[in-house]
Amino acid sequence: MLEIIDLNKSFKNRKVISHENFSVNNGEILGLIGQNGAGKTTTFKMILDLLKPDSGTILWNKKPLTQKEHNIIGFLPEDRGLYPNLTVEQQIVFFAELRGQSPKVTKLKIQRWMDRFDVKGKPSDKVKLLSKGNQQKVQLISTLIHDPKFIILDEPFSGLDPVNAGLLKKGIKDMKDAGATIIYSSHDMANVEQISDKIIMLKNGRIVLNGTADDIKNSYSKNKIIIQSALTKNDLENINGVMSVKKVADKFHVEIKNDLIGNKIASQAISKGALIEFIKDRSTLEEIFQIKTTEPKTNE
Numbered sequence: 001m002l003e004i005i006d007l008n009k010s011f012k013n014r015k016v017i018s019h020e021n022f023s024v025n026n027g028e029i030l031g032l033i034g035q036n037g038a039g040k041t042t043t044f045k046m047i048l049d050l051l052k053p054d055s056g057t058i059l060w061n062k063k064p065l066t067q068k069e070h071n072i073i074g075f076l077p078e079d080r081g082l083y084p085n086l087t088v089e090q091q092i093v094f095f096a097e098l099r100g101q102s103p104k105v106t107k108l109k110i111q112r113w114m115d116r117f118d119v120k121g122k123p124s125d126k127v128k129l130l131s132k133g134n135q136q137k138v139q140l141i142s143t144l145i146h147d148p149k150f151i152i153l154d155e156p157f158s159g160l161d162p163v164n165a166g167l168l169k170k171g172i173k174d175m176k177d178a179g180a181t182i183i184y185s186s187h188d189m190a191n192v193e194q195i196s197d198k199i200i201m202l203k204n205g206r207i208v209l210n211g212t213a214d215d216i217k218n219s220y221s222k223n224k225i226i227i228q229s230a231l232t233k234n235d236l237e238n239i240n241g242v243m244s245v246k247k248v249a250d251k252f253h254v255e256i257k258n259d260l261i262g263n264k265i266a267s268q269a270i271s272k273g274a275l276i277e278f279i280k281d282r283s284t285l286e287e288i289f290q291i292k293t294t295e296p297k298t299n300e
Ligand SMILES: Nc1ncnc2c1ncn2[C@@H]1O[C@H](COP(=O)(O)OP(=O)(O)OP(=O)(O)O)[C@@H](O)[C@H]1O
Pocket: 011, 016, 034, 035, 036, 037, 038, 039, 040, 041, 042, 043, 078
């Protein structure tokens, strides 16, 4: 389990991480979102001990993560750094060895991993001959081939086409199923929503959203329901708290004052004998991200 407790970081008196608190359970996937400059990479670097926090605590299974334990980590940096003149095999062997896996073991695994991510190329090809997306997949393999228990991926989807993004999503889920704890950042809300157990949004170094996609979307419901029931337009309009009713096909789109009115409508429909469909029209994660991004800045 990863625990981030009251982390703070400034660069030259400019605060870039403020009172950051979150945790990720073993076997969970956490998606970190936030605009450019929100503090995602800085958070990763502090977890990896590449940057020292000004204050706060980072615990892995209740203990500080020391350099000695860094072999359990697989880290894909945002700035991809491959050696263009090495072959795919030399590259992967090199990175795996840095994490304590012997070349012999790595070599036995390479082809399987290349097939898994559908890398177009051979282990003997020089990295510079591969396309950008395939180079990215080689870097990903270099990050994962030692079977890390704790995986940090900084924008792993950037530069991947939808088919390869799908392979990566499957890869991430497989690693979770094998028990790994995974944190990654992304600007692609659809990907984030599909694979994250928890989502955190950073804004100017502060956490402004924290929860499952469902929790977050429920807390931003649009005060609108779509209902198909025994209630007539007139019935709905007469319920206190209903702002407007519009008929669309055989359903009503009802604007309500707040969530509680939705419950009231549902129970009236049930007492009238038929509630065929009841949908809360929720904001998408993308919409919530936009709302949060444009909200005025809060002070310390
Ligand atoms: N070494 C540094 N020195 C000074 N400022 C820095 C340094 N590293 C990061 N920053 C600043 O800290 C803030 C957070 O940057 P960070 O790279 O963590 O953002 P991010 O959320 O990862 O952004 P992106 O989505 O663009 O990768 C930014 O304002 C950035 O300019």
